[in-house]
Structures are given as structure tokens and as C-alpha cells.
Amino acid sequence: MTTHSKGTALVFGGSRGIGAAIARRLAREGYDVALTYVSRPDDAATVAAAIEAAGRRALAVRADSADAAALQDAVAQVVGQFGQLDLAVINAGVLRLGPLDTFSLADLDQTLAVNVRGVFVALQAAAARMKDGGRLVTIGSNTAIRTGSPGSSAYAMSKAAVAALVKGTALDLAPRRITVNNVQPGPTETDMTSALREHVVPRVPLGRLAEPEEIAGLVAYLASAEAGFVTGASLTIDGGFVL
Ligand SMILES: NC(=O)c1ccc[n+]([C@@H]2O[C@H](COP(=O)([O-])OP(=O)(O)OC[C@H]3O[C@@H](n4cnc5c(N)ncnc54)[C@H](OP(=O)(O)O)[C@@H]3O)[C@@H](O)[C@H]2O)c1
Helix, strand or coil: CCCCCCEEEEEECCCCHHHHHHHHHHHHHCEEEEEEECCCHHHHHHHHHHHHHCCCCEEEEECCCCCHHHHHHHHHHHHHHHCCCCEEEECCCCCCCCCCCCCCHHHHHHHHHHHHHHHHHHHHHHHHHCCCCCEEEEECCHHHCCCCCCCCHHHHHHHHHHHHHHHHHHHHHHHHCCEEEEEEECCECCHHHCCCHHHHHHHCCCCCCECHHHHHHHHHHHHCHHHCCCCCCEEEECCCCCC
């Protein structure tokens, strides 16, 4: 049975991994959920079907986070179809690894385009169309504070930028009662970490990677009414990760 919608959420990068878990969780919480993807329309359609199976409206939009116009258009489409925007989760991100001396500028540009510029534009576009009192959540990384291993400098830099961006944005949007927070996962079971598993598990005191659903749970908290006084925060969820 379909109940009254809790509101409308947009998950940037919602087709796989952590973003897909967030989209599914928000649907179970009662949100109508839109998601963006860039390369996996079939995965996006699977997540959209799960949202509808939970009794909510779904919308999957192809929007490369490196393309500002595509992000702005995605937000416009969501507001056009759902009528409002209450929550945006900026999850899309890329992981390019390599030591400083050989790291290519193409990889640097892609890292910054998606993980930093894309986050800035998504925050800007979502805030512009969001109702007052809405919620913005970014997905950073614990590498912003605990850069785990050589070869992760550009990625860590990009995620540290997100943490700083969220602090500033929270101040900008406080007059509109929009909260802005950053979730910093540690190693999580997704496609992004499949090749790194053996390397990172020994560094996690809890002895395992996070499940994407555990990251989604923290996002659901930040979206909830009881998190109304949390803003500008970067919340790390990494099993006690050590260097
Ligand atoms: N997994 C971890 O251990 C971990 C730890 C800390 C932080 N994070 C962060 O958590 C977020 C999600 O990571 P994940 O592990 O779930 O990654 P993932 O399994 O590789 O999935 C990435 C998601 O982002 C989307 N995406 C990637 N580039 C995009 C672009 N240019 N435009 C639009 N969408 C794009 C993908 O869409 P397609 O399916 O269409 O390609 C997919 O939905 C990232 O920001 C990542 O940095 C992950």
C-alpha cells in the first residue's frame, strides 16, 4: 500500500554501491527518490524498480557529475516531475590512485571534476531548487582525515575539499534552515574497493569492510527530524580505521 510521501530525495550517483543503498533506504523511509547515473543505465533501472517496489515514485536521470549543465538539468527534471526537492545526497565520486610522480593530469582533472566541482555544482543546483528547511548530504571519505596509503593523495585532497566545502555551505544556507553535512565512510563493500580489499581489511579494527547499508543508515539519520540541529559536520564511519 502506498502511503503519503515523506518528501522528495535526489541521490547523485545512485545506481551502484553506497548511492544505491542510500536510494533504497530513503525509499523505505518514505521518500520519492530520483537518482543520477553516468555509465550504468541497467543498474539505475534496477534501483528505480526497487524504489517503486517500496511503493514510492522513482526517476533515473543520466547526468555526468563532471558536466555542470547536466547536473542543473537533473535537478530541474526532478522538481518538474516530483514538484519539490527536500533532500539531496551528493554521492557520485571516482577513485583514481597513483603516486605523485606518475599521477596523470587527466586523472587529477577527473578527480577534481567529479569529486569537487561536481559536488559544488550539485550543492548549488539543489539548494537553488530546494524548499527552506531541506537537507543536503555529501559523501566524502575518511581519507580526508586519515589518508590510508601511498597513492591516494589526489583522492584524499578531493575529499578534504568536500569537508571544507560543507562547513562553508552550512553557513551560507543556515538562514534558510537547510542543513548541510558530510558522511565520511571508510572502506565499504562496493565495486570501488573490490581490488583493495586485502590491503584495507587489516587496517580496520572491526575486521571487515562496511556494508553500503550501514553508510545509508547514517544518511537516513542526517535526513531525519532528530538531526535538525546537525549542520556543517563531517561524520566519519570507518570501523575505527587506523594507519
Ligand atoms: N567504497 C568505499 O570504500 C568508499 C569509502 C569512502 C568514500 N567513498 C565514496 O562514496 C561514494 C560512492 O562510492 P562507491 O564505493 O559506492 O562507488 P562505486 O561502487 O564505484 O559507485 C559509484 C557511483 O557513482 C556514480 N558515478 C561515478 N562517476 C560519476 C559521474 N561522473 N557522474 C555521475 N555519477 C557518477 C556511479 O554511476 P554509474 O553506475 O552510472 O557508473 C555509481 O552510481 C564516492 O563518493 C566515494 O568516493 C567510498
